[in-house]
Amino acid sequence: MKSQLFKSLPVVLAGLFVGSVAQAQEPAATAAKLRTWSIGVNAGVLTPLSPLGGKNDFSNNKSSLGYGLYIKKQFTPYFSLRLDGVRGKLKGDNTEAYESGLVNNSPVKAFSTELEYSGSLNAVVNLFNIDMFKKENVLQLYTSAGAGLAGYKPTITTASGTSLYAGDKTIKELIIPVGVGAKFKISDGINFDLGWTINFVDGDNLDGYNRGGNDKYNYAYAGLEFALGTGKQLAFHNPVALTYDEALKAKQTADGLKSDLDAQKAENAKLRSEMSNLLADADGDGVADKLDKCPGTPAGTVVDGAGCPLKVPAPQITEKVIVTEADRKVVADAIKNLEFDLGKATIRSKSYATLNRVAALLIEKNFSLKLAGHTDNTGSKELNLRLSKDRAESVKAYLVSQGANASRIEATGYGMGQPIATNKTAAGRQQNRRVEFTLY
Structure with a gap:
């Protein structure tokens, strides 16, 4: 559940990014006249349940006094970030049956939880301004969502008496607040705020009774919001509704800019006319005649900065190596007849004839050859690795002794790490x- 709560944090951060970008698009002169910071105070009713469904640990949840404050930064007329703090009490008991008629037989008869603090960062979105044709409105509807931390101490009552659920320790849990509200502008600096928030708790200990399923609590409130600074409030500003004077001013500014642009174009045309002689290029090589040290170069000639032809190095011709089936057969015969003394890298004489044909092939066609030595799993890993390397080097040494180019032969040992058959049988x-031969 905590991982799910943490997943909501990027939503708040994304909102901050979007709000910042949108604010950057507001004209600087307009933003300077609008209030963007505000603080709010509120009071209302705290209830330890949610109307959105889920289990209620107690059949009779009571409403208690709650109070809070917040500080808010408005980024655009539609988006803001708000830091909320709430305190109060949550109460409930089992003196009544559930609406279904069931009786709660919990060993905990009642609880009273002191909500010492509840702090959260919330993204607030204004749904719309009531009149899109007015620059300033007096009513807004909004929704909010965020994440934060709550600290509380539940006191429970059982048949044996009353006690603190977790001793004197304050329980701390993550919360996800989701809310809606309506705001009424009283003046340029004061708003009346009505709101309702459901707080989802990442724990089942808010009421001191673990019944299964995370707890939640409501906060319905009314309060006042005070906009800081001078000027109109950005939250109630409607950028869509432009007045005639604003549109006329924008047109006059555009006409002035167009006049300046036309004058600049005329000046540029005059400069191009004056510089035409300086930019003349009779041979079309991209170097002006006044700087061209090699005038009259043929069309399409690649030249340097002085207008002289560049010397292009002769192309390198790489001979393509073709390995035929006959070549592969010579190598295959050598592999088939290759034998070593037992446990050694000494090549037996019966292998010389086919190895001689491989050496002659390397000399005749200037091939390159890769030798890869392999062993079975008899003996230690280190011994087999060394033996496979020595056998590949032994074959290379023999081929070189027959006239092959040593620089074109690569010998590598792989030990017992690349078997091509089972090591459980002698076959x-x-x-x-084996030693594998690869021509290329």
């Missing part, structure tokens, strides 16, 4: 003891 181990 499989025989296949794994």
Whole structure:
């Protein structure tokens, strides 16, 4: 559940980003005349349940006094961030049956929770201004969502008496507040605020009774909001509704800019006419005649900064290597007849004839050859790695002794790490003891 609550935090951060971008698009002169910071105080009713469904741990949830304050930054007429704080009490008992008629047989008969603090950062979105043709409105509807932290101490009453649920310790849990509200502008600096918030708690200990499912509580409130600074409030400003004077002023500004642009174009045309001689390029090589040290170069010639032809290096011709089926057969015969002394890198003489044909092939066609030595799993890993490397090097040394180019032969040992058959049988181990030849 905590991971789900943390997932809501990027929503608030995304709102901050969008609000900042939108604010940057407001004209600087307009933003300077509008109030964007405000503080609010409120009081209302705290209730330990939610009308959105879910289990209620107690059958009779009571309403208690709550109070709060907030500070808000308005980024655009439609978006703001608000830091809220709320305190109060939450109460409930089991003196009544549920609406379904069931009786709550909980061992906890009643509770009283002191909400010591509830702090949250909320993104607030104004749904619309009531009259889009008025620059200033007096009524707004808004919705909010955010995340925060609540600290509280539940006191429970059982058959044995009353006690603190967690001793003198303050329980701290994450909360997700979601709310709606309506705001009425009383004056340029004061608003009347009505709101309702449902707070989802990341825990089942708000009322001191763990019945299953996270707890939640409501806060319905009324209060006053005070806009700081001077001028109109950005929250009630309607940028869509432009007056005739504002539109006329914008047109006059645009006409003035167009006149300046036309004058600048005429000046640029005059400068181009005066500089035409300086920019003349008779041979069309991109270097002006006054700077061209090699005039008259043919069309399409690539030149340097002085207008002289660039020297292009001769193209490098790479010979393509083609390996035929006959070449592959020579290599395959060498692999088939290759034998070493047991546990050593010494090549047996019966392998010389086919290896000689491989050496002759490398000399004749200037091929490159990769030798890869492999072993079975008999013996230690280190021993097999060394033996496979030594056998590949032994084959390379023999081919070089027959005239092959050593720089075109690569010898690598892989030990027992790349078997091509099972090591559980003698036949499989025989296949794994090999040196692979790759022509290229």
